[in-house]
Structure formats: structure tokens, C-alpha cells
Amino acid sequence: MTSEETKQVIEQLKQFAKRWNELYAAEKFEEMKYLATEDVGIANAKDSKEPSGLIYGRDKYYEGIVNAYGKEKNLLVMKYENWEYIPLDDNTFYTIGKYTLEPKMVGVNCWLLRRNSPADPWRIFRVIDNNDSEQNLT
Numbered sequence: 001m002t003s004e005e006t007k008q009v010i011e012q013l014k015q016f017a018k019r020w021n022e023l024y025a026a027e028k029f030e031e032m033k034y035l036a037t038e039d040v041g042i043a044n045a046k047d048s049k050e051p052s053g054l055i056y057g058r059d060k061y062y063e064g065i066v067n068a069y070g071k072e073k074n075l076l077v078m079k080y081e082n083w084e085y086i087p088l089d090d091n092t093f094y095t096i097g098k099y100t101l102e103p104k105m106v107g108v109n110c111w112l113l114r115r116n117s118p119a120d121p122w123r124i125f126r127v128i129d130n131n132d133s134e135q136n137l138t
Helices: 003-025 029-035 058-069
Strands: 036-043 054-056 075-078 084-089 092-102 105-114 123-132
Touching: 003 029, 003 084, 003 092, 029 036, 029 058, 036 058
Parallel strands: 036 123
Antiparallel strands: 036 054, 075 092, 084 092, 092 105, 105 123
16 A cells, blocks of 8 residues: 555545544444444453453444443544554554543544455444543543
């Protein structure tokens, strides 16, 4: 991938992330789960029965999104412009960056995104979420 192609892909990923935030803010959680692959793996050692510490599937991804929104109707603010974007190959990208989940959480989110070909949409293949729910941001 040339540097120009990398720049174009990073812009695509920023648009993907913006769409993710828009769906979250609109509480369209059912639509959000289709931004992930069917076999999405979520790092969650506490709930996983797998040696990897992952739980798998869109339904688990959906549950995680709904639980993050929670009773307080947490507003997610991802700072995508400041994320790192690391190409692994033409159709696989790793992203990592900070977010806030108002009113009480700050964390780092990592996505491994895949697409089948340049003509296909990006999807979340693996996700790691590390947050400190006890940290008060106010």
C-alpha cells in the first residue's frame, strides 16, 4: 500500500468511526452490530471461557454496546483524529486511541478492522476496550 493509499484508507476508517459514533448517539444499537464481522472477537477475560480471553459474535458485541450505554445513557466521545492507524495489509488495519464515556469513564479502545476487498466495507474483527469506570472526569 502506497502512502497515498494509506491516507485514503485512514480517511475511510475515520468515516467508519464517525458513523459508529452517530449510530451510538442515536441509540441504533441493532444497526451498530452490523459494523462488526459475524465472528467479531471481544476481549473480555472476565466473561470469556476461551483461553484467549475473547468472547465471540455479533450478539455479544451488541450486548457490550447496550451495556456501555447503560442506565445513565452514557455519551461516548471517541477522539478519532488523535488515534493511531497502523496498516497490517491492504485489507486489515489496527487502530488504537482514547475515548471518554460520559460521565464517568475514560479508556483506550483498539479495533482490528478488516474488509474482504477494497470494494467491501470495513468491519470490526477484534476489539479491545480498556476503561477505568471508577475515574471521575468532572
